[in-house]
Amino acid sequence: MPFVPLAAPMLDFAVISLAPHRAGLLAPEPFTDGTLYLEPVGDAKDGLWLASSAPARVHRWPGGACGVSGLGMLNDGLFMARAPARPEQIEALSPDQGQYSRFVIRDGEATVQTDVFGFGTVFEYAWDGVAIVSNRAHMVSILLAALGRPPKPDWVYVTASLFSEHGFFAQQNALSRTAVEGVRPSEATDTLLVSAGQLVRRQHPDAGLLTSSDSYGTSLELGVEQIVSSVRAAVTCESVEQTVVDVTAGKDSRLVLGALLGSTGWKDRVSFNTLGAESSPDVRIASTLVDLVGGRFYTGHDESVLRPVTLEWNTDFWLSYYAGEYHRFGAASHSPLGANRTELGVGGACGELFRGFWTEVVQDHIQTSATAAELATRLVSAASQPEWRSHAYLDAVADDLAADLERGAGETLEDMVEDHYLRHRNRSHCGMRGFTLVHERAVWYPLLSSNLFAAARSLDHGERSSNRVIFDVLARLHPALVDVPFGGGYPFGRVQRELRSGPERIVLNIQESASTEAWSDATRRRHVHTSRRRQGPQSLVWAEMAGRIHLQATRALQRVEEIGLSEELAAALQRRMDALFDASARRGYQLAMRILAIDALLAPPPFAAVPGPGLRQD
Template sequence: MLFKTANFVSIETSASGIEGTHLTETGDLTSFEILTAAGIGSGPEITFDMTLGMSDLTGITVPELSECVGEWMAVAERSTPRSNDYLVFADPYGYCPVFYAIVPGRAIILSDSFYGARAGLVEWGVDPTLDFENYLTTVSAKSVHFANPSVHRTMAREIKILSLDKALLITKETIRTISRNVLEKASSIDNFEEAIARGVSYATDSLKNIFRTYDLDKTLFLSGGVDSRLLLALCLKAGIKDDVQIRTADPRKFATKYSRTVIRNDVRISNAIRQDLKMSWWRKSESSNFAVDFRESLASFQSYRSNFSYAYSPQNSVNIATSPVIALRGGGGEMLRSTNTSIRISQKIHSLESSGEVEGDSNVDKLLSWYMQTGRLTGLFDDTIAGFMTEVFESLGPGSIIEMMNMHYLKTRNRTHFGHARFSHVGNEVAFHFLSNAYFRRAAELCSFEDRSEGLVVNEIFKQTAPELLQYPFENDDWTQKLTAEPRHWISEDDRLWQRELDALQEVEPERLQADGWGRADRGIGFEPISQEKQADFIRRCFSLVESHVCQDKLPELSVFHQRLFAVVNKQPQHLATLVSKVASAADVFFPTVRKGKSTILSCFTVQREVKPVIRSSKPSVLEVPQDGWNNIPLVNFSPIAVQCSGGIMISSQVAGALSAGTQFAYYLYKDGERIGMEWYSSRPQMLFEMDLEPGLYHSKVFARSGLKDSPITKDTPMIKI
């Protein structure tokens, strides 16, 4: 689906909050039955592609599901005569985020999307509020490795993301986080070689299961790096080589000389391996092109990745393959070694420490000193951001700086970068990361960090699968020295060898078809790319929205903070699209762009408690005109309606009494529950949405505010049927 619906599960419980982490056993895990799951997963006996609310995993146990690779979350139930208990967990590497929100004493809401968690929260009568500390830290972060600094807090104070190493155990009186390890068989292994052997067996059996189950193209993106070759080794061990087609990048299509050089070395190596193994290049299948505008492009991305990943790339179109393609990827491989970024950060901090520019007694202090100096796009709110990042760095546990940054990568960027399978599914590419399995992770835990960094884990995987692949060099000289065995294969530098191959593929590549009704002319969308000006204007509007929802005492400094941040990204446009997604995620706290989807209501109580409807408390004013209790100024009193007219649909705000100076209105237009039009704040109490009307149910959401800095009042018009 181009736009992911906001599905959620709510579980009734009298718990008032999370009691803390408990590492104890949960009891007999086989007594839990999987109720529902969301996402894509695979194991030796299981493959699934589900949305939250579906129940297609009957008979699958928690230990079986917990080890499945992929991108998924699940809810399991254990029933007793006195109560129902629930277990909530995700894939072993946390690629699918579990968003949760607690309504104290009443319920917990769970979803695989921010929109779903928000929809459930609102349904229980709670309006989310801005997590100001997370907002400031996230929007000012400079490096992509800190784009989402914690992957625990969201822009909404009430909504959190479950840590990848935790599960939730929910009873009628308590909500606890437990170690996810207790769900897996892998955690009980104490021998390094056995963990590798079990990981190889699990990955190869899962690969064979996918290849048996799906009659689709299966592709492997082969570079000159370690991780994609590890995946190829697993394919050779599984005996599925002849059914795998190789993909790679064409260096001639890259803009910079550096990128062309790196990718050229990649393709020289991958082409040599492909030829020696007599494997085929993948020929792209037919696909259809769907024209979208900036608003739709962003809404599609946000519906899957809001408040999780900020790697937004503005697109004028969406290309969807005619049939799905299985894409085997090497995600998680860096965690079996060490990340290059952690090495660079460690080296940089030690260099600055020797010159006196970084100070601190502990590694947390040193990381914080370095981050506050170099990790932000702009200053201000130093104490707030320092407090937030101290919490982040302290959560990484003990160890050297390089070990701490590897842990940060595992908890944050590894999740957000490789957790793209559900979003990639929009284009009919179904991605699996078979290196991201629980047994390989356990093997990495059973050896020292130094041994892991020297290649002990990956070398053992090659040894148990396809050691002959170590006779080829890697694109990285360090890994060539650490891993490559004798005799080494010589790699030709004659680029005509791979150029002829890729040119031949280009000649037979099918033309992208224009989807019926989705052309630019059909939809009135221009051909110009999504401009920096359009993105910058969106950022300014979101800044204004955020400023309208913060306390007045923070507003002066926040306005300056926004001005400085905007000036920086205007000069450094490489940060523009990322900031668009970040401020859009903040706007999603107040005005989500995706409608509520399927809700699944569960209860820990076997006898349903009487739940009384809650009316949110309001302090009436003695004045006849509604009044803003914070600023003690009149609010706009209006009753909007929507009317069909010859040119489209006219929205009238119908303000009661005189219209105060400075009053502004904004409008959303919906058809069958999906937003199809938007007009930002202006002084116009009426708005005409000009369009050719199609059959359906239309209504408008109207926002009114008394001034630029005031919180808006939101009201919906009655439905009109066309």
């Protein structure tokens, strides 16, 4: 599987540090395989190398280099990393309002960090004089093979990935491991220091932002100010021409809409994006909201060409980018391939951080457990497919999960479970937005607010799960937004009247709009605009996709069996995958992608190196 790079504002990078006795593993001059470019940084004795997919977007100076991948807040404005950024810019990015990973190499040492919510993913490896830190797990696998260290399977990860169809394990990586032995996702609250072939972890200087507040009201007010300023930064961003704001029937997009109302002059630059059938709650309620605020639906704006892409390219991209961290599957028949630079999406993800998610899913196991170890054992046992229950690594999965639960800041089991959500599912499901960047546009999440997180964590789990934080924020942004109908019913019935710090629910008797005409007209115009941008015939045949992915995963499973998976488990996995595809392509993809990711990471493409271009800057 080839490495598939991301477009700006993302920058695929890896910092490589070799101990003196490992210096001969890399040639002393820059080289490339045509996709990844490797160059030494600093003095030869430092043994520091930088690999990147877009060397023109790396800032260099004698003895050093730096770069940033993603988006962030800088001096109250939105920063999009489309050009080389200087170290003072990189280091001044807001620690919590951002979706980025960054590196600075100077004085013989590399420092790598992400935003404290971990939306900028980073993976690490350090063993026997070689240290690698990268924001792409696939890149680490490729570099290990190029350094003469062929990736070996991490059987605890493999077991955790394949033993269950429970969403806790089957939808995303649930452990702090990857398919490759020795490679792990880094903690967002860590600063990674790399030098002399070693990796040292220090606590991120802003890790304390993600702790409980002493004053719910104060933190709530500061959080409201944060999300309003974050939305305002998106609307006024000079790097784009149009801001596309997602609106659904849910709570999170309602928060973003409320924050938008705190800005002025937004109507000329903002259009609203709502997907779904015309009769769906999303479309009906979005029509009500857009009409209420005097907005308009998205009809298309960007003119970049939509090129036909094959199923093979779609699969290669998904596996190279998500690399076993997220197990769904999506594809596109035509794509701008990251060329859309005129639009910025604004999404409403991350609201689960303020109300809870996994606790509702695993509540039965929480209620019958006294410790993290007991909870992990119960959950793993209950979630396991029968043929895996006696597997040698299943106890290790439970032990690893227990250690992961205890690693967070939470003291109660509920808080431990929600910390796990923050450090795992939230990073992959919400934070890894490469698919959206490639096929649609870059996306910004204004609800990333350490103050709202601190306010939420000052409440006990019962209050938090009642949607109190969401209610209080909406009431401050615009009280009418509390009363407009939501999909799935009114969500604030459990917010106790005496605990409400905001205005009481105002009774405006606002009904769902009877008309979706504006949405229908905008959708028709958007389809015309999209059709006009398509260049070349469609090569992806949707009706064949499930069968071809099924076959590809079957062949990958055979290769995983060859490297050590037992014949019995491989046969059971094949039967399970066959049954899942028969029942639902979506569920079939979920298992197929886990199998394919393991196979892909353990068999990286060869690095066919040739001399690289001159990459030095003054």
